[in-house]
Amino acid sequence: ARVMATIGVTRGFGDHDLKVYNSSIHIKPFLSCFPEVRVYDLMQYKHQPDDVMVMGTDGLWDVVNDQEVADIVRTILSDYKPNHPSRFTKVAQELVSRSRGVLKERGWRMANDKLGSGDDISVFVIPLGNQRKGT
Template identity: 75%
Template sequence: MASKLLHRHIREQLKDLVEILQDPSPPPLCLPSTSGTPGSLDPSHLVGPQSCFPSQKEVTHDSLVVGAIENAFQLMDEQMARERHGHQVEGGCCALVVVYLLGKVYVANAGDSRAIIVRNGEIIPMSREFTPETERQRLQLLGFLKPELLGGEFTHLEFPRRVQPKELGQRMLYRDQNMTGWAYKKIELEDLRFPLVCGEGKKARVMATIGVTRGLGDHNLKVCTSSLPIKPFLSCFPEVQVYDLTQYEHCPDDVLVLGTDGLWDVTSDCEVAATVDRVLSTYEPNDPSR
């Protein structure tokens, strides 16, 4: 049901772009509005000197498709928020979507699912996981800019381990939203709070609760034994990667593999590619059972 709704949102977003995408010229910056709208005002007096904008950004057709997919994910998440009580759907999920359009493959991922292309034995990653580790700086920045989301229970700073009360006044390694390396700081009382991002690898968690940072839903998710909502730290927007099929030569054994963390946690990319190759080799290229 959810996948069909997301498919519908993507289709609706792309529907308005059909004619634009078929035209090789640059996309129009503005689309005409409905003429003769009652009560419409002339906005010409709001336009400043044109010299303020000597040039305009170049917008590609690919970016239009990417934007349509991103909008579709947001609309899907908003629909889940509106309907979660009536349909008693209060959970959430990761989402991995593939759109084939005009000779290109668009892979959109929100969560810890992944996709790879196996081309002539070469493995091409088409997505990456979004976890508390990979998005640490985004999460910390949000906690820094909006400390009220931390509820006085968490700190946006990261330490190598939980700070102990006896370490107050000492200098300990830390890093904040701007840092990829580590530095020393004097431990203060606020540093005794639980870290916003904790753990490593598959054990990494946001607010000691969830191990993915992008996905759909989870609007009611709260910190255990607390009323703090976690949704503000979770993004519904996918990362979209584009693969141009016309730029490469392909053979019948080239494939696109999609999988959740249930696959990738126990199997490497190479093992998946080898398994697919082994299975395909047992069939003729024109066998419909492939």
């Protein structure tokens, strides 16, 4: 989660003089400003109306796994008709809400009583279905 136990990767891009905690080693050579990019060709696959791509920050993925996300997506989408204008927004809201949890006397807790995310949580739910060639 941290480069050389000192800094979160996204925080280190402009910090040229930062050194590893308690040492004289500069962090900059261990960071890259070149992102990992993956291309997903929408036209290569047939998608159903409920097929989505979920992109989220570590605040989401720190506390839920792929299967839990898929289950939440499936459950929320089944509550709305395919043409409902905010169905994907509702999925994103639910993912954020479940990852944060509810405030209890012992802090933010999820439904299973595990700690909720203490990090920022941003979620994009991107519909993949109904894509047409040339659009």
